Amino acid sequence: MLAVTDLASQVSGPVYVPGDDGFDAEIAAWNLATAHRPLVAVGAADAADVAAAVGWAAERGLPVAVQATGHGAVAAAIGGVLVNTSRLDEVTVDPATRTARVGAGVKWARVIEAAAPYGLAPLSGSSSDVGAVGYTVGGGLGLLARRYGYAADHVRGLRIVTADGQLRDVDADEHPDLFWAVRGGKGNFGIVTSIEIDLVPVATLYAGGIFYPGAVAADVLHAYRAWTSSLPDETTTSVAILRLPPLPELPEPLRGQTVVHLRFIHAGDADVTRADVLSRLPAEVRTRYRDEWRPRYDAWAAALWGE
Structure with missing residues (x-):
């Protein structure tokens, strides 16, 4: 076990080692598939804390990992110092x-x-x-x-x-x-x-998502490739194949299903209509499970693919 008294004296945020109250919460990632196991966790309160933690680790030849929200935690931090930057909230x-x-x-x-x-x-x-x-x-x-x-x-x-x-x-x-x-x-x-x-x-935008059953994924992906080549630069799209969980808050047609989710956002002229974009989709994939196309006049807030 490392003695971290000297590190704690250099930073204003908390310093934890395994077994301390607060250690598990400090290192927890949003991605539950990743379990960090550092020797020391530093809850940086400002940039100076980050510098002190990295310098302390460097003097001892310890590796350093960093985490804020934990969404990008794809590789576990094993050993060394984990610096949590979630308190840097400017x-x-x-x-x-x-x-x-x-x-x-x-x-x-x-x-x-x-x-x-x-x-x-x-x-x-x-x-x-x-x-x-x-x-x-x-x-x-x-x-x-x-x-x-x-x-x-x-x-x-x-x-x-x-x-x-x-x-x-x-x-x-x-x-x-x-x-x-x-x-x-x-x-x-x-x-x-x-x-x-x-x-x-961004004064006005339109955003939405269309769900298709996973069984027609090949048709949708081929159509998507042709469709996107016809769209203006003001329209950004993406497509994903998802296995949705059987949660009650999901609509019945989607609950527990494998689906193809086509997402689009248009940040062009205010008088754009749904047909201006969706009519470019090939006819065979226009039938949709769920259509969430809607205008937004609040300069972006909450208009995230209609999700």
Whole structure:
């Protein structure tokens, strides 16, 4: 067991070792298939805590892992130090420059809500419940990708703690190679504590999803390929094959079924109609289980593939 008194004296957030009250909650991932087993867990209260934790680990030759919301937990952290950045919850919007400063613990819902009153939106993904920073530094192919591309390409700057425990401000002019690498390299180049991102104008959008039975997946996928080639840049789509759980809150036709979910969002002219997009679908796949197409006039809030 490591003696962590010296680490605890360097940080303002909590420090836990296995057996401590709070340890299990600190390391728990949203993805329940992943079970972390670090030697030490640090609940960073600010960027300085992150730097102290990484520096402490580096001095002892310990590996470091990072987690905020836990949605991206695909590999368990075994041994070493797990730094939890969920307390870094800064969100500030500058409507004049169309930018937002976002802390590593912030989920997209808060950024969406903060930007919407100005008719602006972040380049978030299909769920507002995931971490904005982890999503963005992983690339970020989201709801407006056809029009604006990857979210990572709209990062203006970031603060990152590198493996030597140094906190660095990084942008196209300061540490440009690191700036290039981390936008898509996710956590491999350090722990990002905050990012400054572009916001884009979104006054009106339409979004929806159509469910098809899994048995017709081949027909839908072939139709989807042809359909997407005919759509304008203002329309972004995705398709997924899902095995839905038998939960009572799901509609009866979908409960416990394998389905194909076709999702689309249109952020073009306000007078667009459902037929403008859906009429381009081949006739053989227009029959739908469930149609959730609807307009949104609240500059993005809750319009996430109609889900």
